[in-house]
Amino acid sequence: MTSIDAIAGTACGGTLYGIGVGPGDVRYLTLRAAGLVRNVDVVAFFAKRGLQGNARGIVDPLIAPGRTEFRLEYPVTDEIPPENPSYQRQIGQFYEESGAALSEMLRQGKSVGLLAEGDPFFYGSFMHMWRRLEGDFPVEIVPGVTGMSGCWTRANAPITWGNDILSILPGTLGEEQLTRRLAETDAAVIMKVGKNLAKVRRAVEAAGLLSRAIYIERGTMQGEQIMPLSECPDGRGPYFSMVLIPGQGRRL
CATH class of the missing domain: 3.30.950.10 (Tetrapyrrole methylase, C-terminal domain)
Structure with a gap:
């Protein structure tokens, strides 16, 4: 394995990876992001009800048949305003349940790559998982090209x-x-x-x-x-x- 292969591909069990997948074209992924997408135990991603999820769609060419995937489906997106109490209640509960599900996988020693459109720390749902999990598990942020x-x-x-x-x-x-x-x-x-x-x-x-x-x-x-x-x-x-x-x- 070359040094580039090692940088791009290694993944440690029990670690949460926030993987920035860039603005839309899979060719804009970093070597580290592409390697982790191919090698983590679980590829996790957010998606709107009934849709594939844009982050998941971006990395589709990198996903081999039989990979373990975990879909986090939003209960609401833009159907009601974010300031609406119903939206805040539903999305807050969704993030709590999503964090608990990811936590269980990490406790089992699995490496989890949570895909993020653009960069994980820029207007992304990943940050809500980071806030809930970074005190209990190793977390690596893989920066991405922003939209x-x-x-x-x-x-x-x-x-x-x-x-x-x-x-x-x-x-x-x-x-x-x-x-x-x-x-x-x-x-x-x-x-x-x-x-x-x-x-x-x-x-x-x-x-x-x-x-x-x-x-x-x-x-x-x-x-x-x-x-x-x-x-x-x-x-x-x-x-x-x-x-x-x-x-x-x-x-x-």
């Missing part, structure tokens, strides 16, 4: 120059707050666009940034679309959509 990095690369849009300040904003913010924060920054990434697309577009325009804004959906994935936000059709964007506003700082 926003994949998107600005695919859009051929350098996001910051010189001393530009980059703001990462959730599209779930109120319109007034979103507008204010956009007006105060040099460059921005607006995530969680989805059903907030119309609001996000109004805020970007109110901040005077519409001419620089780029809309991207399913960046690096099949069905990728990239266009100026000003040309984006009205309505709701898919879950995997974001808006980029590149900075205009010092260019030498």
Whole structure:
């Protein structure tokens, strides 16, 4: 086994691996992530009811027949607002039950690779498992290419120059707050666009940034679309959509 093979493939029993699987194209996985996907005892992943799960779909070319997999199916996703007490109760219970199930596997000495879209520590469900389990079991975080990095690369849009300040904003913010924060920054990434697309577009325009804004959906994935936000059709964007506003700082 070469040194690269060793780095990429080893997995220890009883360890939880938070595996960043990148923005969508399996070729963007790190060597470490790809090796662990192939070698952990259990490949675990989150998924919406009735769907494969995007993280699981990304690594499909790496999953051999007969691998042990563990599906964590959300009871709710975007059917009700996250601030709704019913959503918080259901999702909180789901995370508790998921943590308990993973804990049982780890106590049995199994290595568990929990897949995370993008990077495990960036707006990811993995963090809720990390918070519950890292005090009791060894945990290794395998960083991944973030969705926003994949998107600005695919859009051929350098996001910051010189001393530009980059703001990462959730599209779930109120319109007034979103507008204010956009007006105060040099460059921005607006995530969680989805059903907030119309609001996000109004805020970007109110901040005077519409001419620089780029809309991207399913960046690096099949069905990728990239266009100026000003040309984006009205309505709701898919879950995997974001808006980029590149900075205009010092260019030498």
